[in-house]
Amino acid sequence: MLFHVRMDVNLPPAMPPAQAEELKKTERELAQSLQRSGQWRHLWRIAGQYANVSIFDVAGVDELHALLTSLPLFPYMQIQIMPLCRHPSSVRDGDA
Amino acid sequence: MLFHVRMDVNLPPAMPPAQAEELKKTERELAQSLQRSGQWRHLWRIAGQYANVSIFDVAGVDELHALLTSLPLFPYMQIQIMPLCRHPSSVRDGDA
Amino acid sequence: MLFHVRMDVNLPPAMPPAQAEELKKTERELAQSLQRSGQWRHLWRIAGQYANVSIFDVAGVDELHALLTSLPLFPYMQIQIMPLCRHPSSVRDGDA
Amino acid sequence: MLFHVRMDVNLPPAMPPAQAEELKKTERELAQSLQRSGQWRHLWRIAGQYANVSIFDVAGVDELHALLTSLPLFPYMQIQIMPLCRHPSSVRDGDA
Amino acid sequence: MLFHVRMDVNLPPAMPPAQAEELKKTERELAQSLQRSGQWRHLWRIAGQYANVSIFDVAGVDELHALLTSLPLFPYMQIQIMPLCRHPSSVRDGDA
Amino acid sequence: MLFHVRMDVNLPPAMPPAQAEELKKTERELAQSLQRSGQWRHLWRIAGQYANVSIFDVAGVDELHALLTSLPLFPYMQIQIMPLCRHPSSVRDGDA
Amino acid sequence: MLFHVRMDVNLPPAMPPAQAEELKKTERELAQSLQRSGQWRHLWRIAGQYANVSIFDVAGVDELHALLTSLPLFPYMQIQIMPLCRHPSSVRDGDA
Amino acid sequence: MLFHVRMDVNLPPAMPPAQAEELKKTERELAQSLQRSGQWRHLWRIAGQYANVSIFDVAGVDELHALLTSLPLFPYMQIQIMPLCRHPSSVRDGDA
Amino acid sequence: MLFHVRMDVNLPPAMPPAQAEELKKTERELAQSLQRSGQWRHLWRIAGQYANVSIFDVAGVDELHALLTSLPLFPYMQIQIMPLCRHPSSVRDGDA
């Protein structure tokens, strides 16, 4: 099941750089692990923004919510979710 | 070069059904042709909306604009474009 | 899987009353059938609006989209969807 | 009488974790007590958000306001209320 | 129970003047009857707008919805409702 | 002359409780005095919000501005004003 | 008493040109008469818009509303009103 | 050349009162000097807001920008500019 | 003097194609003439939109307004204007 997720990151200016770096490093490792497992199907940077557009491929809403809230940057992100489904004009059956 | 495109379709209620069907049929054929050529990389329906989220993979902005304005439904669509780039945490080099 | 759906209805003023009545009647029959099958779990009128808030309990996004687009009033509705999940403070396991 | 309530929580980043935990714990106990009394009829997490959608079943607006302002997280929440009523197509008389 | 209601009226430009006058006349009679019964407690014109701000004093949400949808201009109005309650600094117990 | 005023209060989280209480106490006393003088004609709490809807009955805009800026909470409030006039369907001449 | 008024004009595209011209002519005559009487103190075109910013100097809200609704273009205008008062840094006592 | 300028002031709550007073005093002196020179043609307080509406009469955009950025409160203001021109229905040639 | 202008075009769907073509042809000729005279300094299409971003270099606001309202498509355009001035970091004195 596919979900379109936009994440905008806002780190507080007062956060010590070391803490920010640690957060980003852990975030990156988890993001890459979820990409390799196939759950985080696409991950793109929006040009000029500290934000991304992602496609998640999960078994359901609970799994999606569990993944998102497990992200180290979750407390600093604004997240918008749109459920997706197959487009009748798509040439691919499982366009993940 | 990747672009995130959202298209919302609004056909005028007074359009004769035959004309609407003809428009949609031509649109579908062109959309499928562009998917096969690799320019229209992804095409998803937004659940509950007469709208889609698409990823285009084109040589540049001019090609993107030419593709979008060639769509039969273009006069009836509201279109929003976001340029995308590779995310530093992506595990794939060319995540099209 | 639960989804929160808000539907705002806008019938064109020029629609003949008989056609509007027929649409609403078919809509009501389908809505009641889907409530009885358990897929349309809740249906409330928003006070003072020609709009409703609904909770759907479906197997996934595709089923939700199929249900919504099968509604006779679908072409005349603006629809917003929010995926829901179990709240950690809920006292009920399956709060449908 | 049913009211649709959306609550978005924003804890200040500088709040000490122990204070936040204590607030959440007290909030959870009160939320569960109000669910058991039947006043807080439904409580769902909005996926990907520190926010919930709730249905309250109360005797009137004063009772609703008293409940909401008694929540320990009230000073940190943005709250939107929509009065609901029975939908003419609902198959249930008292769809709480 | 008090509700704050804002109504913005939009009559279609193509409506024949006689029909518009008849609608407004019936609306006025009903509005005055509801004011006399005490249910429509206040009715003010917003300066420069074809819109009003009203205070309704009703037994509950169902009665409010029934009143509003019975108005002849209801199909041509955009309505926003805010539930009100007694303000702790009010000097009057029942400030209707 | 009637004015519809909405006030949303935002006290800074870092304000010492004693200072907040003192502000609210002085605000309440002034609000009650202005209600008794007839200038602050109505004062209602918006349910679920730290906000109120008020009706002021003043000699003109200067008096209204002087009253609002004299409120102890003024520096912490967002204020929206709408001038009101008699509604042609009102049954009361001076509906204050 | 001064009020800041912004008027945006939207004539329906289907209005016959002769009717539009007649409306504008009558509007202009009334606008000029109200400027000469001192009630319509300033009248400026917003560059690039079919819209104006105006300053009215009237005895009160009722007079303002009566003036605005007497304008021939009133049914085709969107109007926003802001009450003004003397600025403490103004060098003129009656800055109309 | 006339420009319509709206300025909303937001002083940080933590600013020491003496500093705020000094800023406002210098602002007032400059504002009055610019009014006397004819560049700051009108200055009105928006009722209930820490905001003003102003009309500037300057030789061009560069002069306007230089004036605005020279204001002591500039770093604490949100500014919106609309270029104005003579309205065809104005009775005054140079309606400054 | 430079102004940033965004124009969004909305031709009514019912306009006969011949009339639309004639309008666009006259518009193009005038746009090109104004570019050659140096008043319409830049003209870019916004990708995927029936809209443009333009830079005008004119003697003042009156000239800008006269140019814009002389465009054949003016009645069908939504126009937003932002006055520009030289940026202190620009390497060019007259960056038209």
Next chain:
Amino acid sequence: MLFHVRMDVNLPPAMPPAQAEELKKTERELAQSLQRSGQWRHLWRIAGQYANVSIFDVAGVDELHALLTSLPLFPYMQIQIMPLCRHPSSVRDGDA
């Protein structure tokens, strides 16, 4: 390839002036170097705002994103990007 970029700068009020000056100085040097290389084709100040409108001429989205994120003020800017293409009515082939 042309991109329209708007940048709004928000320096935190608590930033020490020396740090702010250093940031702005480095920003200016980089901005001027990018203008001389032809990548930052235009740079205008929006009147009355701490904001600019810029036109970038780059090989693609990746180059644009790399340039923007290399700016010293990037962490303090809100950035909006619109891809541009040649307008059919432009008199210049390469209107950079």
